[in-house]
Amino acid sequence: MREISYRQALNEAMEEEMMRDPDVFLIGEEVAEYNGAYKVSQGLLEKFGPKRVLDTPISEAGFAGLGIGAAMVGLRPIVEFMTFSFSLVAFDQVVNNAPNMLTMSGGQFNIPIVFRGPNGPAHQLGATHSHATEPLYSNFPGLKVAVPATPRDAKGLLKTAIRDDNPVLVLESELLYNIAGPIEDKEVELLIPLGKAELKREGVDVTIICYAQTVRMALAAAEYLAKQGIQAEVLDLRSIKPLDRETIISSVSKTHRCVIAEQNKPFCGIGAEIAFQVQREIFDELDAPVLRVAQEEVPMPYNERLEAAVLPSQEKIIEAVYQVCYL
Amino acid sequence: MAQIIMPKLSDTMTEGVVVRWLKKAGDVVNMGDVLAEIETDKATMEMEAFDEGVLKEVYVQEGQKIAVGEPIALIRGEEEESASPETVEKIHAVPKRRIAQEKARIPQPKLAEVQHARDTADVEEGYSRVHQKRAGTAGPGAAGDTAGGRVKASPLARKVASKMNLDLSRIEGSGPGGRIIQEDVLAAAGQKAVVSTPSVVALPVGSAAEAELIPLTPMRRVIAQRMVESKSQIPHFYLQVELDAGPMLQLRSQANKSLTISGEGKLSINDFVLKACVEALGRVPQVNSSFSENGILRYKRVHLGFAVSLEEGLITPIIRNAENKSLRQISAEAKELSERARGKKLKPNEYQGGTFTVSNLGGFDIDNFQAIINPPQAAILAVGSVIKKPVVGNQDQIVVGHRLGFTLCCDHRVLDGATGARFLQELRKLIENPTLMLI
Numbered sequence: 001m002r003e004i005s006y007r008q009a010l011n012e013a014m015e016e017e018m019m020r021d022p023d024v025f026l027i028g029e030e031v032a033e034y035n036g037a038y039k040v041s042q043g044l045l046e047k048f049g050p051k052r053v054l055d056t057p058i059s060e061a062g063f064a065g066l067g068i069g070a071a072m073v074g075l076r077p078i079v080e081f082m083t084f085s086f087s088l089v090a091f092d093q094v095v096n097n098a099p100n101m102l103t104m105s106g107g108q109f110n111i112p113i114v115f116r117g118p119n120g121p122a123h124q125l126g127a128t129h130s131h132a133t134e135p136l137y138s139n140f141p142g143l144k145v146a147v148p149a150t151p152r153d154a155k156g157l158l159k160t161a162i163r164d165d166n167p168v169l170v171l172e173s174e175l176l177y178n179i180a181g182p183i184e185d186k187e188v189e190l191l192i193p194l195g196k197a198e199l200k201r202e203g204v205d206v207t208i209i210c211y212a213q214t215v216r217m218a219l220a221a222a223e224y225l226a227k228q229g230i231q232a233e234v235l236d237l238r239s240i241k242p243l244d245r246e247t248i249i250s251s252v253s254k255t256h257r258c259v260i261a262e263q264n265k266p267f268c269g270i271g272a273e274i275a276f277q278v279q280r281e282i283f284d285e286l287d288a289p290v291l292r293v294a295q296e297e298v299p300m301p302y303n304e305r306l307e308a309a310v311l312p313s314q315e316k317i318i319e320a321v322y323q324v325c326y327l
Numbered sequence: 328m329a330q331i332i333m334p335k336l337s338d339t340m341t342e343g344v345v346v347r348w349l350k351k352a353g354d355v356v357n358m359g360d361v362l363a364e365i366e367t368d369k370a371t372m373e374m375e376a377f378d379e380g381v382l383k384e385v386y387v388q389e390g391q392k393i394a395v396g397e398p399i400a401l402i403r404g405e406e407e408e409s410a411s412p413e414t415v416e417k418i419h420a421v422p423k424r425r426i427a428q429e430k431a432r433i434p435q436p437k438l439a440e441v442q443h444a445r446d447t448a449d450v451e452e453g454y455s456r457v458h459q460k461r462a463g464t465a466g467p468g469a470a471g472d473t474a475g476g477r478v479k480a481s482p483l484a485r486k487v488a489s490k491m492n493l494d495l496s497r498i499e500g501s502g503p504g505g506r507i508i509q510e511d512v513l514a515a516a517g518q519k520a521v522v523s524t525p526s527v528v529a530l531p532v533g534s535a536a537e538a539e540l541i542p543l544t545p546m547r548r549v550i551a552q553r554m555v556e557s558k559s560q561i562p563h564f565y566l567q568v569e570l571d572a573g574p575m576l577q578l579r580s581q582a583n584k585s586l587t588i589s590g591e592g593k594l595s596i597n598d599f600v601l602k603a604c605v606e607a608l609g610r611v612p613q614v615n616s617s618f619s620e621n622g623i624l625r626y627k628r629v630h631l632g633f634a635v636s637l638e639e640g641l642i643t644p645i646i647r648n649a650e651n652k653s654l655r656q657i658s659a660e661a662k663e664l665s666e667r668a669r670g671k672k673l674k675p676n677e678y679q680g681g682t683f684t685v686s687n688l689g690g691f692d693i694d695n696f697q698a699i700i701n702p703p704q705a706a707i708l709a710v711g712s713v714i715k716k717p718v719v720g721n722q723d724q725i726v727v728g729h730r731l732g733f734t735l736c737c738d739h740r741v742l743d744g745a746t747g748a749r750f751l752q753e754l755r756k757l758i759e760n761p762t763l764m765l766i
Contacts, residue, residue, distance in 0.1 A: 229628075256483050256509065284482045287484065288508070326501065
């Protein structure tokens with residue numbers, strides 16, 4: 001098995017899908033001539049030409065709407081947001097037009113669109129550029145939300161998203177673009193279904209649910225805990241919506257304890273929803289209250305140390321595990 | 328309880344040397360006391376305590392180099408001696424410890440404030456933690472004594488208790504605020520597995536012999552009761568083996584030479600046997616169990632008991648969570664517990680709740696013997712002394728062997744012969760290749 005970076009995995013996914021289907025095209029700020037602000041679209045302009053790889057003005061609402069219009073007439077746009085913090089400018093397009101068109105047109109127009117780009121805090125980007133938007137978008141029926149943590153998942157999920165006949169958001173992470181990981185050879189068609197979590201590590205004492213940026217923290221925490229005799233099961237959600245309830249429930253039924261490590265703010269966050277589902281389904285299996293590790297409830301500080309204090313971390317996950325294990 | 332770790336005292340520091348301990352195990356430590364001098368890549372600095380209590384254990388010798396973040400000592404709060412779990416706090420890093428201190432300084436919110444905070448922001452976790460701590464200050468107790476007689480139990484504990492037909496109000500909760508958790512129910516079930524305790528019925532005494540009446544001490548009475556109970560209710564069977572103790576004796580004398588030079592406690596044969604049992608229990612976990620009417624309870628942790636003889640009887644101190652402990656830790660703990668056992672200084676939680684027991688009469692020149700199971704455990708290992716005798720060597724020649732006799736005494740309700748035999752096979756592997764215990 002070869003290893004490639006998360007960035008390269010996304011690039012391969014787009015390249016393969018654009019080769020396969022001439023209706024697929026990419027638009028966004030700097031995606032063409034500059035090869036993408038984070039170089040995710042490297043080489044695509046050269047390969048597919050300016051009709052299929054388009055630079056846009058700095059006007060998120062404009063090009064997100066343009067994508068939706070193109071999708072209504074049968075194309076399959078990939079809309080890159082330079083960061084999902086900027087997608088908020090196009091919020092109305094993403095949450096109102098994209099997911100509602102199918103219902104409101106009485107089934108006449110489905111919107112096979114992908115919105116993708118880096119999401120969540122990176123490093124010292126300050127309060128306005130550090131938004132983890134997954135709870136916002138997961139709140140809207142009609143939107144699917146993928147949150148890959150590894151190069152393999154990034155490629156497999158993005159390819160699946162492009163083939164989906166309805167709007168899908170692929171929430172990447174600036175902090176993950178450079179990480180490398182094992183992946184199937186290029187000849188192998190890699191499609192990872194939405195709504196399927198992955199068991200990253202088996203354990204019996206506690207389930208740590210994580211996704212995207214928190215997966216590495218959770219795995220490191222589990223490694224540390226194992227040395228103390230606590231066997232943590234680590235579950236990478238991979239998609240927030242659809243949510244793999246079945247795998248969550250079966251894991252927590254086994255361990256009787258659950259810690260959710262999320263990269264967003266806690267209030268009305270992903271952890272809140274999962275905690276609800278868990279207590280709703282398997283109240284009698286819980287031996288401790290469900291805990292979550294999230295960002296602190298403040299605007300993201302620019303100061304590096306304050307930022308570190310606000311973000312979820314391996315240490316905070318370990319602390320939460322101790323609590324649910326009554327240690 | 329606070330784990331003290333090697334702090335990161337400079338940006339570039341990756342490891343540090345404990346130059347000198349200014350406190351030793353057993354010392355009372357106040358916040359701000361200097362615990363040790365740490366040499367970093369830049370300078371020698373004083374490391375202060377951020378917790379108070381008793382310095383329970385020092386993991387690192389003076390002069391030893393330790394990576395940043397590795398544990399170097401353990402402080403336990405004075406009132407925590409009986410370790411009520413909700414007060415146990417683990418601390419990982421200096422900055423975090425500071426945060427914990429900051430938190431401790433925050434006055435406990437008044438109810439109205441809490442309500443307001445809950446209404447306006449998400450402070451759920453923080454709130455419940457404060458709340459639990461406050462509720463927890465009462466310490467764990469019989470759950471029934473919570474206000475209004477409501478029993479606090481986790482949903483899982485309720486389910487398990489109802490399946491086993493156990494009355495929750497009679498179970499002591501070890502969770503925050505006395506919450507009964509699954510482990511408490513299983514522990515209670517394990518005790519119940521002993522079922523009704525028969526009173527000790529004395530057999531008629533022959534009239535011929537003249538006798539002096541020695542009154543029963545409480546300990547004698549308990550031993551009598553429990554042994555009658557065990558031998559009359561538990562179908563015992565015995566598996567006997569003789570092992571080659573040569574490699575272990577060699578390793579031990581080698582290790583002890585170095586330990587003597589560094590002025591540390593020596594390792595006993597029994598220490599090796601205890602460690603081997605812990606490893607073997609990990610490999611054959613069926614032996615680490617109890618019988619109960621509702622099923623076999625298989626324990627996740629190994630709480631290893633070992634018999635210590637006293638003038639008026641014997642007691643079995645417990646090495647808790649032994650599965651995580653090295654040979655040296657087990658040795659040190661066994662030594663410390665034995666000493667306190669002889670001084671009758673053990674607390675109940677230090678001799679109750681074992682999951683397996685080792686009884687060693689090697690010191691009394693016993694070749695091999697059978698023991699009585701310590702209920703509700705499923706097995707006990709009887710250990711004899713190392714005896715020199717002629718054995719058949721690899722090339723069918725007669726050589727001098729150092730032979731060690733083990734008898735595994737099993738509860739047939741839980742274990743079958745083959746399972747017990749597999750356990751002994753694992754024990755043999757470990758004792759005869761003792762370096763396996765070190766890795």
